[in-house]
Amino acid sequence: MTIGANERAWLRTFPETAHWRKVLPVRGGYGSDRKYEVWTRSGEHLLLRVADERETRRKYAEFAFIQRCQALGFPMPRPVDCGLHAGKVYELLTWVEGEPLTQELIGMPESEQYRLGQEAGRALAAIHSVLLEPGERREADGEVEARKRMVFRYLASRHRMAGDDATVMFVAKHVAYPKRLAGLHGDFHIGNLLLTAGGKLAVMDFDRRQVGDRWQDFQRAQTFSVPRSTAFVNGQIHAYFMGDPPQEFWEAFAYEAAYGAIRQIVWAESLGANATQQMQMSYARAARDFRGFTPCEPPRWYVPAR
Numbered sequence: 436m437t438i439g440a441n442e443r444a445w446l447r448t449f450p451e452t453a454h455w456r457k458v459l460p461v462r463g464g465y466g467s468d469r470k471y472e473v474w475t476r477s478g479e480h481l482l483l484r485v486a487d488e489r490e491t492r493r494k495y496a497e498f499a500f501i502q503r504c505q506a507l508g509f510p511m512p513r514p515v516d517c518g519l520h521a522g523k524v525y526e527l528l529t530w531v532e533g534e535p536l537t538q539e540l541i542g543m544p545e546s547e548q549y550r551l552g553q554e555a556g557r558a559l560a561a562i563h564s565v566l567l568e569p570g571e572r573r574e575a576d577g578e579v580e581a582r583k584r585m586v587f588r589y590l591a592s593r594h595r596m597a598g599d600d601a602t603v604m605f606v607a608k609h610v611a612y613p614k615r616l617a618g619l620h621g622d623f624h625i626g627n628l629l630l631t632a633g634g635k636l637a638v639m640d641f642d643r644r645q646v647g648d649r650w651q652d653f654q655r656a657q658t659f660s661v662p663r664s665t666a667f668v669n670g671q672i673h674a675y676f677m678g679d680p681p682q683e684f685w686e687a688f689a690y691e692a693a694y695g696a697i698r699q700i701v702w703a704e705s706l707g708a709n710a711t712q713q714m715q716m717s718y719a720r721a722a723r724d725f726r727g728f729t730p731c732e733p734p735r736w737y738v739p740a741r
Contacts, residue, residue: 511531
């Protein structure tokens, strides 16, 4: 893949490029950041993320959170530099070597999928153990209103699901559920994990980092991880809670799955018919797994810890 003319012009004026040997664009994913794989003349392998200058506060907060997660004991990018240049905010991180977990899980024994899920659960619990900085709690203040607006957007959507009244009512009832505030990865699922050569899980893509209810970080598990490996997600839950979760988790998880199901439909509309259809299928699966979001019980795929 080639780098576009505007990107090339920006990179040409970026001071660090004098020390670089090779730069390649990184495509894929749904984030708004431009990403580049970088090899320096001194042998470093880096990831450059570039966003519009209006994202400065978000990118600085993301970079600071990555710094605070460095001592948590699992592979992840290391922070190198973050700053402003020519109308853009940039973030330089070390490149993490590994293979996409989505590919590596194919054909893997369920026992190994479960073990890797346990690694993921421990990593997520460690992320949530990072203490919030003064003032960070205020970031969550507008979350309830933002979610209400998303529900209204779904209700006005031409892609509403048939028979969705119970789901919408369930979300409306639980939208202000108690918050166990923590710094969140924000997009924690199989698609943002790598398997290193040493068999360890590496956690990637902190660009949706936010402050919110810690159990919100399980939302993407239902959407993106469950269809690929329920053994992995069972392991993730068991390790996170060091056994079976408390009952209040299932209520929160069901709410996150329901809200995530309708949010993803609205989100996918801008990506085209195929993406929207995929998210409608994801909605149908979540509604089936959580029995129509009527009782707050574990989803059908959950297996109690032994």
